[in-house]
Amino acid sequence: MKSEQDILCNSMLEDDPNANESVSPEETLSPRWGPTHKGAQELANLYSRGKRIQECISVSICVTLMAVNICLIFYHIHIKNIPTIAMAAVLGIISADFASGLVHWLADTWGSIDLPIIGKNFLRPFREHHIDPTSITRHDFIETNGDNFMVTIPFLSLMLYRLLTDTEAQLQRHFSFLCFIFLFAIFVALTNQIHKWSHTYFGLPSWVVWLQEHHIILPRRHHRYHHVAPHETYYCITTGWLNWPLEVLRFWPTLESVITLVTGCRPRDDDFKWAQKRS
Numbered sequence: 561m562k563s564e565q566d567i568l569c570n571s572m573l574e575d576d577p578n579a580n581e582s583v584s585p586e587e588t589l590s591p592r593w594g595p596t597h598k599g600a601q602e603l604a605n606l607y608s609r610g611k612r613i614q615e616c617i618s619v620s621i622c623v624t625l626m627a628v629n630i631c632l633i634f635y636h637i638h639i640k641n642i643p644t645i646a647m648a649a650v651l652g653i654i655s656a657d658f659a660s661g662l663v664h665w666l667a668d669t670w671g672s673i674d675l676p677i678i679g680k681n682f683l684r685p686f687r688e689h690h691i692d693p694t695s696i697t698r699h700d701f702i703e704t705n706g707d708n709f710m711v712t713i714p715f716l717s718l719m720l721y722r723l724l725t726d727t728e729a730q731l732q733r734h735f736s737f738l739c740f741i742f743l744f745a746i747f748v749a750l751t752n753q754i755h756k757w758s759h760t761y762f763g764l765p766s767w768v769v770w771l772q773e774h775h776i777i778l779p780r781r782h783h784r785y786h787h788v789a790p791h792e793t794y795y796c797i798t799t800g801w802l803n804w805p806l807e808v809l810r811f812w813p814t815l816e817s818v819i820t821l822v823t824g825c826r827p828r829d830d831d832f833k834w835a836q837k838r839s
C-alpha cells in the first residue's frame with residue numbers, strides 16, 4: 561500500500577491545481593506532470609479526426625442499443641425473480657470492475673504507441689493519462705466515453721438478438737444471465753466517465769460525490785494510489801472494489817513475471833519512455 565509520502569512525491573497534486581506545495585524551480589521549467597509536459601502535448605496532438613468519427617459512431621450505436629434493451633428488459637421482467645436478478649446485476653458490476661483492471665493493466669504495461677492501429681488509437685490515451693492526469697477532465701463526453709461504449713456493442717447486440725428471437729419460456733430461463741450481461745455492459749460503458757469523475761476535484765454534482773464517498777463508484781482518494789509513479793497497481797477503475805483483494809493476492813506482479821519469463825518483455829517500458837520526454 562502506498563503512503564501519503566509516496567502520493568505527495570510521486571504523483572501530480574490534482575486537488576492543488578497551482579501545485580503550490582511541492583514544485584521546485586527545476587520542475588516549473590520541465591514539469592513531471594500536467595498539460596505543459598512535452599510528452600503529454602505530443603500525445604494530445606495525436607488525437608485524429610478519424611478517431612473522433614469512430615468515437616461518435618460508437619456512442620450513437622451503443623446508446624441506441626442500451627435504450628432498446630432496457631425497454632425489452634422491463635417488458636419481460638417478473639417481480640418474483642428480482643432477488644436473483646439483483647445478484648446477477650451485482651456480479652455484472654464486479655465483472656466490469658475486473659475487466660476495467662485487466663484492460664487498463666494490459667494497455668499501461670505492454671505495447672507501444674508505435675504499434676500499428678492500436679498504438680495511436682487505443683494506447684495513446686493511457687500514456688497521456690499518466691503524464692497529464694488532468695487532461696481527462698478537459699475531454700468532452702465523446703472523447704471520454706467513445707472507446708468504452710464501442711467495447712460494449714457486441715454484448716448489447718447479442719443481448720438484443722436473444723430478447724427479440726427467443727420464446728418467452730427460453731427468455732425466462734436465462735433472464736438473470738441477460739441482466740448480468742446488461743449490468744456488465746452498462747458499467748463497462750460508464751467506466752471512463754466514472755474514472756473522469758475520480759480526477760475531478762472541483763464542481764462535481766453532489767450525487768456523484770455521494771456515490772464516490774460511499775464507494776459505489778471509484779472514489780478520488782482511492783484512485784490516487786494508481787497515479788503514484790510507476791503506476792503499477794490499483795488498475796480497476798469502475799468501482800475499485802477488486803483493487804485491494806488483487807493487491808493482497810499480488811495478482812498483477814505475478815502475471816507480469818510470467819509474461820516477462822515467456823516473452824522477455826519488460827513491463828511499462830513504453831510508459832516510462834513517455835514519462836521521460838520532459839523537454
Ligand SMILES: [Zn+2]
Binds near residue numbers: 664668690
Ligand atoms: Zn494507468
Ligand SMILES: [Zn+2]
Binds near residue numbers: 689755759783
Ligand atoms: Zn486515472
